[in-house]
Amino acid sequence: MKKASFLMIIGPLFLLGLFAFPLWNIMLGAPQYPEPLGMNIHISGIQGVSEFDLQNIDGLNHYIGMKTIPKPGEMWEFDIFPMVIIGMIALGVLIGLLGFFGKVGFKWFLGWFLLMSILGVLGMYDFNEWLTDYGSNLDPHAIIKVINEDGTPMTYKPPLFGNQKMLNFDVTSLPHTGAYMMFLGMTLTLVASYLGWKSKSSAEKQESKEAVAA
Numbered sequence: 181m182k183k184a185s186f187l188m189i190i191g192p193l194f195l196l197g198l199f200a201f202p203l204w205n206i207m208l209g210a211p212q213y214p215e216p217l218g219m220n221i222h223i224s225g226i227q228g229v230s231e232f233d234l235q236n237i238d239g240l241n242h243y244i245g246m247k248t249i250p251k252p253g254e255m256w257e258f259d260i261f262p263m264v265i266i267g268m269i270a271l272g273v274l275i276g277l278l279g280f281f282g283k284v285g286f287k288w289f290l291g292w293f294l295l296m297s298i299l300g301v302l303g304m305y306d307f308n309e310w311l312t313d314y315g316s317n318l319d320p321h322a323i324i325k326v327i328n329e330d331g332t333p334m335t336y337k338p339p340l341f342g343n344q345k346m347l348n349f350d351v352t353s354l355p356h357t358g359a360y361m362m363f364l365g366m367t368l369t370l371v372a373s374y375l376g377w378k379s380k381s382s383a384e385k386q387e388s389k390e391a392v393a394a
Contacts, residue, residue, distance in 0.1 A: 221356075
């Protein structure tokens with residue numbers, strides 16, 4: 181159980197990577213931009229991949245009526261997400277320490293993993309909702325209006341995951357280093373749950389054998 185508990189302590193600490201590295205990345209490439217424009221989405225704000233990327237993206241978006249890229253104070257998520265991550269790290273480490281001293285079992289490890297998974301799904305849902313609003317809620321007085329073949333306004337929602345053609349831009353949206361560190365940490369806690377279950381099962385079998393022998 182001590183090996184499982186050690187992994188349970190280490191796993192949540194990988195979430196600290198979310199404070200140092202981007203969670204997600206969106207790149208926009210077009211013939212007129214030899215160097216693609218990019219946004220790095222952190223849990224506390226959005227930064228350009230290069231110095232003037234956000235400024236250039238906002239300039240392009242202005243012509244089709246898209247909102248400017250939000251600053252940290254303009255989205256509640258940038259205030260709440262860091263606190264949620266810190267809370268989950270502290271909770272995970274505490275559970276691991278309690279497991280190390282035999283106060284809790286593997287079900288607590290699994291519970292942390294499931295809770296973090298639910299929070300991750302909710303976070304991705306919220307991110308997708310923001311992308312939908314960002315790309316669909318356009319200014320009706322925009323300089324350029326592009327419509328679909330059926331006459332409806334075209335949406336400029338970037339993909340949540342993968343690549344998509346948007347006018348003359350190729351838009352790619354993929355996880356970044358912070359997300360991979362989070363996935364690795366969560367995987368370690370899942371392994372910890374399995375090892376804890378296996379350790380408990382072995383102990384119960386040993387107790388059964390001893391009881392029969394007695």
